[in-house]
Amino acid sequence: MTNKEKYKMAFSAVCISDGFSLEVEKMKKMKRRHIMGTVAASIAGCMIFMASATVAYAMDVGGIQRTVQLWIRGDCTDATVQFDGDGTYSMEYTDADGNVKSMAGGGVALAPDGSEIPISEEELMEHLMMPDVEYKDDGSVWIYWFDQKIDITDKFEDGVCYVKLVKGKETLYVTVKYKGGYAVGPHKYEEPDWISE
Numbered sequence: 799m800t801n802k803e804k805y806k807m808a809f810s811a812v813c814i815s816d817g818f819s820l821e822v823e824k825m826k827k828m829k830r831r832h833i834m835g836t837v838a839a840s841i842a843g844c845m846i847f848m849a850s851a852t853v854a855y856a857m858d859v860g861g862i863q864r865t866v867q868l869w870i871r872g873d874c875t876d877a878t879v880q881f882d883g884d885g886t887y888s889m890e891y892t893d894a895d896g897n898v899k900s901m902a903g904g905g906v907a908l909a910p911d912g913s914e915i916p917i918s919e920e921e922l923m924e925h926l927m928m929p930d931v932e933y934k935d936d937g938s939v940w941i942y943w944f945d946q947k948i949d950i951t952d953k954f955e956d957g958v959c960y961v962k963l964v965k966g967k968e969t970l971y972v973t974v975k976y977k978g979g980y981a982v983g984p985h986k987y988e989e990p991d992w993i994s995e
Contacts, residue, residue, distance in 0.1 A: 868926055872947035879926075885916025889926075929963060929972050931980050941972060950974065 863880045870891060877891035886904030893899050904922065906914040929943040938951045943963045953959045959974040974980040
């Protein structure tokens with residue numbers, strides 16, 4: 799006779815009480831719940847890991863990319879803008895002639911302690927919505943703001959032109975120095991330092 803058979807014979811006379819049987823069932827149910835809870839927690843953990851890995855991957859690619867509508871040279875244009883998170887952007891769009899164009903820019907602001915901090919996405923978008931001046935090959939000078947296209951070629955006096963732009967309730971004043979830059983402000987024709995140069 800083997801040990802297994804001896805144990806079977808010795809314990810065959812022992813009866814299990816009904817209470818003990820219920821406890822075994824309760825333990826089985828608790829174990830099942832624990833396993834299901836562990837599985838659910840594992841799935842949730844995997845989902846969080848996958849989401850954070852996706853965010854990290856998107857950040858590694860080089861910033862946040864958006865498709866936006868901008869007014870470029872007086873035309874409403876779809877553009878893909880990538881904000882690099884360091885106060886810079888790069889942008890691609892297709893012009894009215896079907897040519898793919900690229901632009902880039904950025905800047906910094908001064909913190910209260912005097913240190914430089916990158917400008918935000920909102921500030922970059924504000925910059926992209928500002929008036930723009932173009933010097934064309936035919937010698938004409940144009941200013942663009944939203945859907946407005948204004949020929950300012952004949953408005954220069956002593957190399958400086960002043961233009962008032964109005965759109966709804968918003969008014970901007972633009973001071974243009976011929977081939978020397980321009981300034982934009984909400985107050986009437988502020989005279990930048992470079993005008994006297």
